Amino acid sequence: MGYKIGIDVGGTFTDTVLIQNNEVIKKGKVLTDPKNILNTVLEAFDFLEIPPSMPLDHITVSTTLVTNAILLNKLSKVNLILFPGSGVRLSSFNWPVKYSVLSGELDYRGREVLPPDKREWKELTQRLSSHSENPLVAIVSKFSHRNNIFETELKAYLENEIPNVHIALGSEWGKSNFYRRSLTTYLNLACTELFSNFRCNLKKAVISRGFNGPIRILKADGGVFPLERIRPVESIYSGPAASILGALAQSEPEESFIVVDIGGTTTDIGLVLGGSPLLSFKGAQIDNFLTHIRSLATRSITVGGDSTIINRNGEIIISNYRTGPAYCMGGNSPTPTDAMRYLNYIKIGSYQKAEEALAELLPENERQALTIRTLAESIIEQMVEKIILAIKQLLTEWKNEPAYKVWEVLHQNLDYKFNIYLSGGPAAGLAKTFENKMKTRAIISNWAPISNAVGAAMAKPTFSWTLNLDTSLAKYRIEETGEQGAWKGAKRPYREVEKFLVDISKEQALEMGIDFDSFKIEPFEYFPLVDNHRTIGQIVRGSVHLPPGVIGRIL
Amino acid sequence: MMVNTGIIFFPAFDWSLGETHPEREERLLYTQEQIFEEGIMDFPQIKQYSPEVADIFDVLRTQAIFPDYRQHDLDAHLIAVGSSIILGKAIIEKELTNGFALIRPPGHHSGATVWGNRGFCTLNNEAILINTLRAKYGLKKLAIVDTDVHHGDGTQDIFYNDPNVLYISIHQDGRTLFPGTGFTEEKGGPNAWGTVINIPLVPGVGDEGFIYTFENWILPKLQEFQPEIIINSAGQDNHFTDPLASMNVSAQGYGKITELLKPDLAVLEGGYSIQGALPYVNMAILLALAGEDYSGVIEPQKLKNMEVSGEAFLSFIHDLKKHHDNVKPNWIFRKEKYFPSGDWVYGEKDIFYDTHWFRERRKDYVRKCNHCGGTVLMLSQNLETYEKGLVIRIPFEACETCEQAGYDLFDALKEREKNIFLQNLKNNKVIWRIGNGEVNFG
Structure with a gap:
C-alpha cells in the first residue's frame, strides 16, 4: 500500500497528515490563509516534505473554499429560469436569489399538463443576451426529476441562440423538491468558475511537485470524489464530515459513538451508529439556501476553546465569539482554555496567565484560590452543558426521522450504547466532565489534534x-x-x-x-x-x- | 398570528388490503410526490413528526376488539392511530397550532365493537385519539366534523351516547352510497340527543353547497357547543374526480372548507381518486392549515358542470335542516332481569363488514340518566361464526349510580358470558374477561 495524504482546511489552522499502512508517518498544522486557500493547501502539502519518488495513492483535500465563497457572496451571477406550473405560490418561499418564470406544467409523474409558450423563450433570449455575452443560466422545472423535457428543450433552444451560454439543469439534481432543486442548481453553477480555477491550479501545482496521482475532495456526506468530477457545491461542510470520518478511522468497526470536535470557536457534533455515520434526512442548508446536498447529520455550535468569556452584570457567560487566542497563550481575553489550564486539565500555556485571566472576571475582593477554582470549574461545566444540549438535539433529530413503511416503524432500532469521541485542541481538558455528565466513556484518540486530516485521508468515495x-x-x-x-x-x-x-x-x-x-x-x-x-x-x-x-x- | 402546523405523513407504502384494492400501496404515492416536490415540508411553520405505534390500551378504552385483538393484523392500523395521537398531544401541549395526520389506513367506519375490517377501517383513529386526550388531559368537550363523502358510522356508533362529543357528518345520502346510514333522524342516544348531526346531501352540490352548509349549519352548531378541540375526519372523496361518489367538490373547495372550519387536527379518511384528487386535495388542506395561499392549487382535470346549485340547493338544504330540527326521539325501553335499577333504552342493528362479507348483530342498552352519559351495555354477535362479545361502558364523568350499574352488570354477566370488556372511562381502566381469565389495562 502506498502513501496517503490528508489535508483539512479549517478556519484557523489547516491540518495535514501522511499515512502509510494505517500508520501516521508525519503530521502537522499550518496557518490557514482564508484569502488564499490554494496556497494554504500547498503549504500543508509542502510541510510533509515528501520526496518526489514516494508512491502516493492519493491526496485528499477538505476545503472551505466553496463554503466561504457562498457565505461571503463571492459567486458568479446566474440567471435562474423556472417552470413552476401551478401549485404552491413561489412567493410562499423565501428566495435568496432572483428568478424569472416561464409557462408550462408537468404533473407528478412527469406528464405534460400545459405545454411551454415558445414566444416567451424568444423574449428570454433577448433579455439574456442583452446583459452578457456568455450568460450562466440555471433552468429548473417543477417535476423535472420525473421528466426533463422542458429543461432540455429550452437548453437546446438557448444554446442555438446564444453560442456562449453556459447552462445547468435542475434535473441533474433529480430529487423531489422544486425549491431546493432550484437553489442547488443555482449555487452549483454560481461556484463552478471559482472551483474550476482552484481545480486547475491545484492540479498544476501538485504535478509540478512530481505527483500525478488522484486528488480527491471531501464532501459534506463524508465521502470523497475525484477533483475532476466533483460538483463544486458538494464540497461544502466537509469540515464536520472530516471529524466524523477521523473518529471513525480510530474506532472499532461496529462501534456507536457521538463525535465531538471542539475547535477554537465552534464545536461540531456528529453521530455514528454501529459503524455507519448518520446522514441527515434533509439536504444541507447554507446561508439562506436550502439545498439537496447530502450531508452527514451534524450540529455546529459557536462555542470553543477560544470563546471569549464575559461578565454580564455578575453572570459569567461563554460568548459566541472569539477575540484571539486564549489569555494563557498570549491572547487578550479569558477563555475556556484558561479555565482548563488553571485546573491543570491541559499543560500548555502559562498557568499564571490563566489565573490572571480568570481573576479578572471576579470582583477584587473575591480573587482567592478557592473562588477562582470554582469559577474555572463552572466555566467548564457551562461549556460542556452547551455541547450536551446540542448532542441531545441531534439525537432527537435522529429519533424523529420520518418513516413511510410499517416495517420501518416496527423495526426502529434506537437501542445503541454510545461512547463519545473527542477531538480538537481543547478535547483533553473536557473528557472528565463529559464522562461525569453523560455517564459514558469519553475517548480521546492519539491523533485527536489532526483527526480531521486523518478522516480526509482515510475516507471512501460515496x-x-x-x-x-x-x-x-x-x-x-x-x-x-x-x-x-x-x-x-x-x-x-x-x-x-x-x-x-x-x-x-x-x-x-x-x-x-x-x-x-x-x-x-x-x-x-x-x-x-x-x-x-x-x-x-x-x-x-x-x-x-x-x-x-x-x-x-x-x- | 404565526401558525405552527404539524404533519405526520405515513403512507404505509408496504401495506394494502389487496393488490387492486382501492386501499393499496399506491394510494398516497402521488400525494408524496406532489407535497415533497412542492417543498411544503420546508415551510418554517411546518413541522414533520415521525409515526409511532399506539398502545393497545388506548385502543381498547374506545373499541372492543373481538374475539381477541391478538388475532387481528393491527400493525398498520396501530401506527395510524399512534400518529394521530402524537399530533393530538402536541396540539394540546401547545407545541402546535394545528396538524394534519396524513395517514393510512383510515378509521371512521370502525365502531365500538370490532370483528374485522369494514369500509377499509379496523381501528377508529379519531375516536381513539379523542378518548386518549380526554383520559390524559381531562378535556371535557370535543367535536368531530366528518367531511368524508361516506357517513362515518363507526365514529357515530362510538359517540352516539356521549353528550360531550359533538359528531357532525356531512356526506352523500346513504340511500345512494355505502354504508347506507347517516340520516337526519340519527341524532344521538337518550342522554346525548342532538350531539349527533347528520347532513346527507344529494349528489353534485359542489363547493358552493358545501361552503353554504358550513357557514349556515355546521359552524353555528360548533359555536353553540364550544368544543375545546375540533377534529376533522378529512375524507377526500367529495372531489369531482372520485370514482365512488359524486359530490363535485374541488381541491380549492377543500381548502376553503378547512379555512372555515379551522380544525385543530385533520385526519385523513377516505378518498380513492389517487391521481386526480389526492395530490391536490391533500396539498390544499395542508396549505390552508398552514395559513398559506392555496389558490394556486389547480387539478389538471376540469370540473364537469353538473352541480346542484342556486335556488335548488337552497331549498333542499333548508328542508333538510327543518326536518332535522323537527325530528323527535322515540325510545324503546327494555331490560333484562339481571339489570341494575333504572330505565334502559334499547336499540339494535346489523353491521355489515364489507371487506370480508359478514354481519354483526348488536343489541345496545343505555341507562337513561340526567347526570351523565349513562352506562351502556352492548351485546355483539358475529353472525358468521356465532361468537359473542359484550361491552360494558362506564362513561367519562359517570355519576356514581351509573358507575355502580356498570360493575353490577359486569358481576351479573361474567359467569355466563365468555368474552366481556368493561371500559371504565371514568377511572381510565379496561378489564377484558376472556374465558375464565382477566386482563387489566390501565
Whole structure:
C-alpha cells in the first residue's frame, strides 16, 4: 500500500497528515490563509516534505473554499429560469436569489399538463443576451426529476441562440423538491468558475511537485470524489464530515459513538451508529439556501476553546465569539482554555496567565484560590452543558426521522450504547466532565489534534443511484445523475430491476473513477399501478449506495 | 398570528388490503410526490413528526376488539392511530397550532365493537385519539366534523351516547352510497340527543353547497357547543374526480372548507381518486392549515358542470335542516332481569363488514340518566361464526349510580358470558374477561 495524504482546511489552522499502512508517518498544522486557500493547501502539502519518488495513492483535500465563497457572496451571477406550473405560490418561499418564470406544467409523474409558450423563450433570449455575452443560466422545472423535457428543450433552444451560454439543469439534481432543486442548481453553477480555477491550479501545482496521482475532495456526506468530477457545491461542510470520518478511522468497526470536535470557536457534533455515520434526512442548508446536498447529520455550535468569556452584570457567560487566542497563550481575553489550564486539565500555556485571566472576571475582593477554582470549574461545566444540549438535539433529530413503511416503524432500532469521541485542541481538558455528565466513556484518540486530516485521508468515495421506474409510462430516472431513459423491460418486473440499477451504478462508478466495492442496496419498493381494477404496470423505487466509511483503521 | 402546523405523513407504502384494492400501496404515492416536490415540508411553520405505534390500551378504552385483538393484523392500523395521537398531544401541549395526520389506513367506519375490517377501517383513529386526550388531559368537550363523502358510522356508533362529543357528518345520502346510514333522524342516544348531526346531501352540490352548509349549519352548531378541540375526519372523496361518489367538490373547495372550519387536527379518511384528487386535495388542506395561499392549487382535470346549485340547493338544504330540527326521539325501553335499577333504552342493528362479507348483530342498552352519559351495555354477535362479545361502558364523568350499574352488570354477566370488556372511562381502566381469565389495562 502506498502513501496517503490528508489535508483539512479549517478556519484557523489547516491540518495535514501522511499515512502509510494505517500508520501516521508525519503530521502537522499550518496557518490557514482564508484569502488564499490554494496556497494554504500547498503549504500543508509542502510541510510533509515528501520526496518526489514516494508512491502516493492519493491526496485528499477538505476545503472551505466553496463554503466561504457562498457565505461571503463571492459567486458568479446566474440567471435562474423556472417552470413552476401551478401549485404552491413561489412567493410562499423565501428566495435568496432572483428568478424569472416561464409557462408550462408537468404533473407528478412527469406528464405534460400545459405545454411551454415558445414566444416567451424568444423574449428570454433577448433579455439574456442583452446583459452578457456568455450568460450562466440555471433552468429548473417543477417535476423535472420525473421528466426533463422542458429543461432540455429550452437548453437546446438557448444554446442555438446564444453560442456562449453556459447552462445547468435542475434535473441533474433529480430529487423531489422544486425549491431546493432550484437553489442547488443555482449555487452549483454560481461556484463552478471559482472551483474550476482552484481545480486547475491545484492540479498544476501538485504535478509540478512530481505527483500525478488522484486528488480527491471531501464532501459534506463524508465521502470523497475525484477533483475532476466533483460538483463544486458538494464540497461544502466537509469540515464536520472530516471529524466524523477521523473518529471513525480510530474506532472499532461496529462501534456507536457521538463525535465531538471542539475547535477554537465552534464545536461540531456528529453521530455514528454501529459503524455507519448518520446522514441527515434533509439536504444541507447554507446561508439562506436550502439545498439537496447530502450531508452527514451534524450540529455546529459557536462555542470553543477560544470563546471569549464575559461578565454580564455578575453572570459569567461563554460568548459566541472569539477575540484571539486564549489569555494563557498570549491572547487578550479569558477563555475556556484558561479555565482548563488553571485546573491543570491541559499543560500548555502559562498557568499564571490563566489565573490572571480568570481573576479578572471576579470582583477584587473575591480573587482567592478557592473562588477562582470554582469559577474555572463552572466555566467548564457551562461549556460542556452547551455541547450536551446540542448532542441531545441531534439525537432527537435522529429519533424523529420520518418513516413511510410499517416495517420501518416496527423495526426502529434506537437501542445503541454510545461512547463519545473527542477531538480538537481543547478535547483533553473536557473528557472528565463529559464522562461525569453523560455517564459514558469519553475517548480521546492519539491523533485527536489532526483527526480531521486523518478522516480526509482515510475516507471512501460515496455516491447514490436512486431509481424511479414507471413501467406504465415506460420511463426510468436516476435521481442523482439526472439520467432519464426508456424502459424496455417487463410491465411488472421483479428482481431484475435490482440488477438493472446495480449494472448502471457499476458502469457509472467506473466512469466517474470511484471504487464500487462495498455498495449497499436499499430494499426496493414496488407499487402496482391499477386502472379500472386491472394492474397496468408498476412504479418501482430503489437505490444503491456507496455509503460513507473509511479505507482502514489507524493504529 | 404565526401558525405552527404539524404533519405526520405515513403512507404505509408496504401495506394494502389487496393488490387492486382501492386501499393499496399506491394510494398516497402521488400525494408524496406532489407535497415533497412542492417543498411544503420546508415551510418554517411546518413541522414533520415521525409515526409511532399506539398502545393497545388506548385502543381498547374506545373499541372492543373481538374475539381477541391478538388475532387481528393491527400493525398498520396501530401506527395510524399512534400518529394521530402524537399530533393530538402536541396540539394540546401547545407545541402546535394545528396538524394534519396524513395517514393510512383510515378509521371512521370502525365502531365500538370490532370483528374485522369494514369500509377499509379496523381501528377508529379519531375516536381513539379523542378518548386518549380526554383520559390524559381531562378535556371535557370535543367535536368531530366528518367531511368524508361516506357517513362515518363507526365514529357515530362510538359517540352516539356521549353528550360531550359533538359528531357532525356531512356526506352523500346513504340511500345512494355505502354504508347506507347517516340520516337526519340519527341524532344521538337518550342522554346525548342532538350531539349527533347528520347532513346527507344529494349528489353534485359542489363547493358552493358545501361552503353554504358550513357557514349556515355546521359552524353555528360548533359555536353553540364550544368544543375545546375540533377534529376533522378529512375524507377526500367529495372531489369531482372520485370514482365512488359524486359530490363535485374541488381541491380549492377543500381548502376553503378547512379555512372555515379551522380544525385543530385533520385526519385523513377516505378518498380513492389517487391521481386526480389526492395530490391536490391533500396539498390544499395542508396549505390552508398552514395559513398559506392555496389558490394556486389547480387539478389538471376540469370540473364537469353538473352541480346542484342556486335556488335548488337552497331549498333542499333548508328542508333538510327543518326536518332535522323537527325530528323527535322515540325510545324503546327494555331490560333484562339481571339489570341494575333504572330505565334502559334499547336499540339494535346489523353491521355489515364489507371487506370480508359478514354481519354483526348488536343489541345496545343505555341507562337513561340526567347526570351523565349513562352506562351502556352492548351485546355483539358475529353472525358468521356465532361468537359473542359484550361491552360494558362506564362513561367519562359517570355519576356514581351509573358507575355502580356498570360493575353490577359486569358481576351479573361474567359467569355466563365468555368474552366481556368493561371500559371504565371514568377511572381510565379496561378489564377484558376472556374465558375464565382477566386482563387489566390501565
